[in-house]
Each structure stands twice: as C-alpha cells, then as structure tokens.
Amino acid sequence: MAVADGELEDLARRLVAPLRTGDVVEGATLVAITGELALQYDFVHGDARACIEVVPRHGARAERVHTTHFALGHRGGSMHGRAALALCAALAEQIRRNEDAVIASLRAAPEERVREVRGGAALHDDGGHYGLSPYRGCSIGCRFCYAQSRLQPLRTLLGHAAAPWGSWVDARVDLPELLAHELATRPCAPIKLCPVVADPYQAIERRLRITRRCVEAIAAADRPWPTLVLTRAAAILDDLALWAALPRAWVGVSLPTIDDDVRRRFEPRAASVAERLEILARFADAGVPTFAVVQPVFPGDAIALADALTRVTAGVVLGPLEGEEQAGPAFDAFAEARTARWQADRVAELRDALQARGIAVWTGELPPGVTA
Numbered sequence: 001m002a003v004a005d006g007e008l009e010d011l012a013r014r015l016v017a018p019l020r021t022g023d024v025v026e027g028a029t030l031v032a033i034t035g036e037l038a039l040q041y042d043f044v045h046g047d048a049r050a051c052i053e054v055v056p057r058h059g060a061r062a063e064r065v066h067t068t069h070f071a072l073g074h075r076g077g078s079m080h081g082r083a084a085l086a087l088c089a090a091l092a093e094q095i096r097r098n099e100d101a102v103i104a105s106l107r108a109a110p111e112e113r114v115r116e117v118r119g120g121a122a123l124h125d126d127g128g129h130y131g132l133s134p135y136r137g138c139s140i141g142c143r144f145c146y147a148q149s150r151l152q153p154l155r156t157l158l159g160h161a162a163a164p165w166g167s168w169v170d171a172r173v174d175l176p177e178l179l180a181h182e183l184a185t186r187p188c189a190p191i192k193l194c195p196v197v198a199d200p201y202q203a204i205e206r207r208l209r210i211t212r213r214c215v216e217a218i219a220a221a222d223r224p225w226p227t228l229v230l231t232r233a234a235a236i237l238d239d240l241a242l243w244a245a246l247p248r249a250w251v252g253v254s255l256p257t258i259d260d261d262v263r264r265r266f267e268p269r270a271a272s273v274a275e276r277l278e279i280l281a282r283f284a285d286a287g288v289p290t291f292a293v294v295q296p297v298f299p300g301d302a303i304a305l306a307d308a309l310t311r312v313t314a315g316v317v318l319g320p321l322e323g324e325e326q327a328g329p330a331f332d333a334f335a336e337a338r339t340a341r342w343q344a345d346r347v348a349e350l351r352d353a354l355q356a357r358g359i360a361v362w363t364g365e366l367p368p369g370v371t372a
C-alpha cells in the first residue's frame, strides 16, 4: 500500500503559505486548516466564525472568488457575508502566489484500492461538535452518495486517476494515535462519526479496525466525550460492547426505506433493512440510546417504516434527497420519488406518523440535549 502524509491538509497549508494558524487576515484569526470534503480554512473574529472552502475550480458551483485553479466560497459560520467575502479575496490572493508551484509538485500516486494515509487533524471542528472520519472514500458505494462529487475533484487534483465511487478508500491508519493526543488537549464537545466522506464500519474496518481503535481512545480519555456514530453496515455489531461501555454514546443507522428490494437498488452493498433494524434493537437492548436517519426517503410503506422504527429507537432525523448523483437509473423505476414534491410529502408523512407514535423527530446536528 502507498503511504501518503495527510495530503489534503498538507496541500491546504502549502497553498496559503506562509500563512498559518494564528495569523490574522482581514482582522480575523486563522484558527484551523483542514482537508476533508474541501480544503477548509476556519477563521474567528470575536464571536463570529467563518469557514472558507477551497475546491478545484473545474466543476465547482459558481463562486464569487476564484483563482486560476480554485474556487473559494463561504460555508456556514456566523460571520457577516461581506466580511467572509473579504477573507475569501485575501486567501485567493495568497493562493494565486502559490498554486502553480504547488500543483506542479503534485505527482500521481500509485493507484491502489486502499491507500494508507497518515497525519492531519483528527477532530474537525464543525461548529459545536467535532467530525471524526477514519476513512475517506466508501466501499459501500451508495449511488446517491453526495460525497462522490465532492471528493473526486480533490482526488484528480492530487493526481489520482478517476475511479468509480465505491472502488477506493483512503484509510487514516494513525488516526487513533492522533485522536488520543487531541482528546487530551482540545476543548470537550460532542464527536460525530457520522458519514460525510465514508461509513466508519465499511468492509475495510474489519481488517484495519481504525474505527474501533478510535472508540477505544475515546473510552480511555480522561473526560467523558459525548460520541455519536451513524452507519449502514452490520460490522458495528462487532463493537457493541465497546460502545455500550462508553458513558455518553448514541448509535444510529441510516434507513431510507422499509422495502429491502428498493434498498438493494440504491444501496446494494449496505446492510439489509432487517440487519439495520437488528442493529438498533441490539444496541437499545444494551442500554445505548439509538437514532435513525431517513435521508433521502426512498419508496416503500412509510407507515410500516414508522412502525418498525418505533420498536427500536426513540429519535429519528428526516430529510429529503439532495441530488441524485449516480442514482439516476435506480430512480427511473420510481420517477415520482426523485421529485422535490414527493420527497417533501413523504418526509411530512413520516414525521406525522413518527410523532403520533411518540418518537422525537429532531432537526439539528445532535440529539436534543446533547452538549459537551
């Protein structure tokens, strides 16, 4: 396997050098440089926060600030739009000085399905909670997964040949050690192992056990870090005892339909509907609070789904489809389900059915009441 050094984070740093964390730009302090779905630069000014994302310009959504190779945009944060735009412009100026040399230095890495990567920050500050991703790229390969269109331009930038979503994984093999250090030194906040760039219990986890070692690091920390995990994979049951022993843990599964034939069309390599319900039932039996995420919603009996979830969990997150990605052919058999109207109606139907059964339907990033 090839070994690379925290390459996206390293690229992010090199692009804006000599700027580094702690420096002040346009009156705001650069507090973090990370790389996951994009190259990301976090700034704070007083109580206001700005997250500036830098993505390859080719294929990027229209952004107001760009360089020869990159587009810059402001994602989330509480900073006023004009101030965030000024930060984008200042970062762009710095990137223009570096980008040609940095891009010329990038060499194609050997193409391998699983690459071991090292370095980078373990915990990504997502404003109020941390994201933790043991893998980048996901062999479950759901056709609608929005991560694919975000990650592929970054892989191309790093010199890797295009490869179908689901065929490659970057494994952060030293993440447990990096995490243990950060657990001892960073402010306590909820940690989410919830797929943004990869499922934490995809197949490679059974060989590498990076997720397991991260959970062990959280268990060994001297503070009780609230920790959430979300998966579509039955391998999480291997770690049931470990999660059950954490003082503040929540375990969730994504379940977009009760119909396993429909599930197979969209998520052929994910756990079956029955397996996912069993995951929730077994963790609930072990005393671990559980939740389910229904997003997007796929065809199937919504009332049967609400009934099934009511038996195994007390909290559900609902959301509509946010883009078909490569799932177009799967949707061809369910033309209505791809429309915003159908998605909104089905979310409303599920919400009503769940609430009528006493299930909490939450809308934020964390279960109600979960704080540091």
Ligand code: SF4
Binding pocket: 138, 139, 140, 141, 142, 145, 146, 147, 195, 196, 197, 198, 199, 232, 270
């Ligand atoms: S399991 Fe999650 S991260 Fe993996 S492909 Fe499916 S939606 Fe994407």
